[in-house]
Structure formats: C-alpha cells, structure tokens
Amino acid sequence: MPMVLLNDGTRVPALGYGTGTIHREHDTTSTILSAISAGFTHLDGAQLYKNEEFLGAAIATCGRPRADLYITTKLNKLPEGQSVRGALEESLRKLRVDYVDMFLIHVPIFFADLKATWREMEGVKEAGLARTIGLSNFNATQLHTILEDAKVIPAVNQVEYHPYVYDTNKTLVAIHERHGIATAGYSGLATLTRFPDGPVDSALLAPIRRRLEKEAGAPVTEAQVLLLWHRAHGVIEITTSSKAERMQEYLDILRLPDLTSAEVKTIDDAGSTVHRRFFVSNLCSKASTRLMGLLSSARTGWMREQAISVAVGFVWAISRTAMTKASALYPDDDTNTCAGAR
Numbered sequence: 001m002p003m004v005l006l007n008d009g010t011r012v013p014a015l016g017y018g019t020g021t022i023h024r025e026h027d028t029t030s031t032i033l034s035a036i037s038a039g040f041t042h043l044d045g046a047q048l049y050k051n052e053e054f055l056g057a058a059i060a061t062c063g064r065p066r067a068d069l070y071i072t073t074k075l076n077k078l079p080e081g082q083s084v085r086g087a088l089e090e091s092l093r094k095l096r097v098d099y100v101d102m103f104l105i106h107v108p109i110f111f112a113d114l115k116a117t118w119r120e121m122e123g124v125k126e127a128g129l130a131r132t133i134g135l136s137n138f139n140a141t142q143l144h145t146i147l148e149d150a151k152v153i154p155a156v157n158q159v160e161y162h163p164y165v166y167d168t169n170k171t172l173v174a175i176h177e178r179h180g181i182a183t184a185g186y187s188g189l190a191t192l193t194r195f196p197d198g199p200v201d202s203a204l205l206a207p208i209r210r211r212l213e214k215e216a217g218a219p220v221t222e223a224q225v226l227l228l229w230h231r232a233h234g235v236i237e238i239t240t241s242s243k244a245e246r247m248q249e250y251l252d253i254l255r256l257p258d259l260t261s262a263e264v265k266t267i268d269d270a271g272s273t274v275h276r277r278f279f280v281s282n283l284c285s286k287a288s289t290r291l292m293g294l295l296s297s298a299r300t301g302w303m304r305e306q307a308i309s310v311a312v313g314f315v316w317a318i319s320r321t322a323m324t325k326a327s328a329l330y331p332d333d334d335t336n337t338c339a340g341a342r
C-alpha cells in the first residue's frame with residue numbers, strides 16, 4: 001500500500017476503509033475483518049459512528065500485529081464536563097488499543113472554543129495517546145483559527161472530496177498545501193453513487209476506462225477511475241463497502257496505471273461545471289421525507305390542517321438550525337442550504 005508522508009514525520013496508508021456512513025451504529029466486526037483480509041490496514045473510525053467497540057473487536061481478532069494497522073478515530077461533541085483526553089481514553093478502551101494513529105476533531109461547529117480544543121488535542125499527542133492529530137470538515141476560516149495559535153500544525157483535514165466539490169475545495173486545498181496539511185477525502189464515489197445524473201457520468205468515464213483496460217489487460221470500473229482521480233490529486237482516500245468483492249475492486253487500483261494529466265483535467269473540468277455537496281444537503285432531504293410522511297398520513301381536513309401546521313413549524317426549525325450550521329461549516333459556499341450528519 002502506498003504511504004503518504006505527513007508533516008509530523010509519520011506515514012499514513014493512502015487508501016483507507018471507512019466505518020461510518022453505511023456502517024454507523026452497526027455491528028461491523030465481520031465486515032471490518034473482511035476489509036483487513038482483503039488488504040486494508042488503514043481503518044477510519046469515529047466516536048460519532050457509535051461502533052468503535054466493533055472496530056475494536058475486529059482489531060483484537062484479526063490476527064495482525066497492532067503496528068500493522070493504522071487506526072483513526074474522531075472526536076465527537078463533548079458531553080458537559082468531559083475533556084478531550086477523557087473522550088479519547090474511552091475510545092481507546094472500546095478500540096482495545098493503547099494509542100490511535102490518527103485523532104481528528106470531527107466537526108468544528110461542535111466546539112465553542114476551537115483553540116482550546118486544539119490545545120487539548122496537542123495534549124493527547126504529547127501524552128502518546130494519538131500519534132497524529134488533525135481536523136475534519138474544517139473550512140478556511142476555522143482552519144486559520146487553529147493555525148493562529150497551534151504549536152502542532154494539524155497533519156490532515158478530512159473533507160468531502162469528489163469532482164462536484166473539486167472547484168469549491170480549491171481555496172481550502174491551497175491553504176492545506178501552504179501549511180503542509182494533507183487533504184483526506186471522503187465520499188469520493190459520490191458522482192457515481194449519490195449524484196449519478198451529473199456530468200461526470202459513464203459516458204465521460206468510458207474512454208478513460210477503455211484506455212486503462214487496454215494498458216492493464218483487465219476490466220476497469222468507474223469507481224476505480226474515480227479512485228485514480230483522487231490518487232492523481234494526492235488525496236488520502238477514505239472509502240468503504242459492505243461487500244468483499246467491492247473491497248477488492250478498490251484495492252485493485254494499486255495495480256492500475258495513473259490517469260494521464262489530460263484525463264484528470266477532463267474529470268476536473270466536467271466536475272467543476274456543477275456544485276453538489278452531499279453532506280450538506282442530506283438533512284434537507286430527511287426533513288422533506290418526514291414532511292411528506294406527515295402529509296400523506298393526514299386523511300381528514302382537520303388532521304391535514306394540524307399536520308400542515310406541525311410540518312411548517314418543523315421545516316422552519318430545521319431550516320434555521322441547518323442553515324446556521326451550513327454557513328458555519330462552509331461559509332464560502334453559497335449553494336449550501338442545509339447541513340447533514342455523517
């Protein structure tokens with residue numbers, strides 16, 4: 001597995017297996033064991049996923065030495081009175097390890113005082129509980145807040161990264177580059193799985209697939225082309241799957257040639273013609289599904305009136321919270337209307 005050198009001198013496997021999204025709050029032990037058997041060593045967890053104990057069970061039973069695995073977890077919103085160190089120690093107990101390789105602040109808007117939180121992050125690194133510390137979902141403003149006082153420069157910022165946010169992410173990525181912060185990406189297959197009707201479609205990817213198939217002498221999938229696009233941009237890619245054959249498909253990119261600069265540009269250019277960020281619009285769609293459910297269950301006139309007034313209040317409250325959150329998450333992104341959970 002190719003490794004990416006971080007600004008603290010450590011190395012992280014360039015392709016990681018995520019235990020969030022489809023795996024949240026699930027017993028993921030056997031799926032993670034399949035991922036490790038397939039060849040994944042970089043395992044991306046989070047307190048928010050509420051499944052760290054299953055990641056811990058997989059780590060304990062996979063038969064691989066701890067040092068062969070690269071374990072990430074992320075700091076969730078802290079309950080009143082709990083310290084960053086206390087939260088990480090709880091994660092370490094669930095993960096059944098003495099340290100994590102990477103510890104990230106998961107969502108900046110969960111923390112009122114980012115500088116104070118970062119000082120605590122520096123403390124857990126100093127104590128040897130996390131080898132590398134970094135960020136996730138930080139925008140340029142929040143990143144600058146950290147950089148103003150940081151003794152340890154964050155090693156990574158893990159953000160949504162795919163062709164439909166490529167253009168919007170440019171400013172942030174330029175700041176990463178200026179400070180030696182690695183960009184880690186999640187939802188890298190969104191053009192294929194979440195926004196399949198966009199310009200980075202099968203027709204656009206077909207000639208690239210055919211060229212790669214000819215050179216590799218083996219079938220190449222659209223997901224593999226997208227993962228190669230991330231590799232071309234130097235992004236540490238966090239993907240996932242519930243299926244052993246798909247895990248293998250992802251790992252098989254290690255045997256595929258690089259995209260040419262013209263192929264990378266084709267995807268960059270097509271992706272930049274639209275802007276779609278999944279983890280911001282997610283809650284909106286959940287809110288409208290609830291609204292439609294309420295309306296369709298209201299059969300009589302009186303019930304329908306009650307349902308409409310409840311629904312209007314609900315949507316108003318959600319929209320206010322979501323818009324505040326969205327603009328805090330991505331203030332430079334004027335297409336945001338809602339914020340979603342990950």
Ligand SMILES: NC(=O)c1ccc[n+]([C@@H]2O[C@H](COP(=O)([O-])OP(=O)(O)OC[C@H]3O[C@@H](n4cnc5c(N)ncnc54)[C@H](OP(=O)(O)O)[C@@H]3O)[C@@H](O)[C@H]2O)c1
Nearest residue numbers: 018019020021186187188189190238239240241242246342
């Ligand atoms: N830091 C954060 O805030 C944050 C946010 C989101 C995610 N993450 C991390 O990143 C990880 C990956 O996120 P993601 O799930 O959004 O990543 P992704 O790589 O965009 O998508 C992975 C999903 O794509 C599906 N898939 C792959 N190829 C497909 C195809 N040809 N047709 C249909 N479906 C296909 C897989 O489904 P199958 O299971 O069917 O294979 C899998 O569920 C998460 O698990 C989490 O660890 C972090």
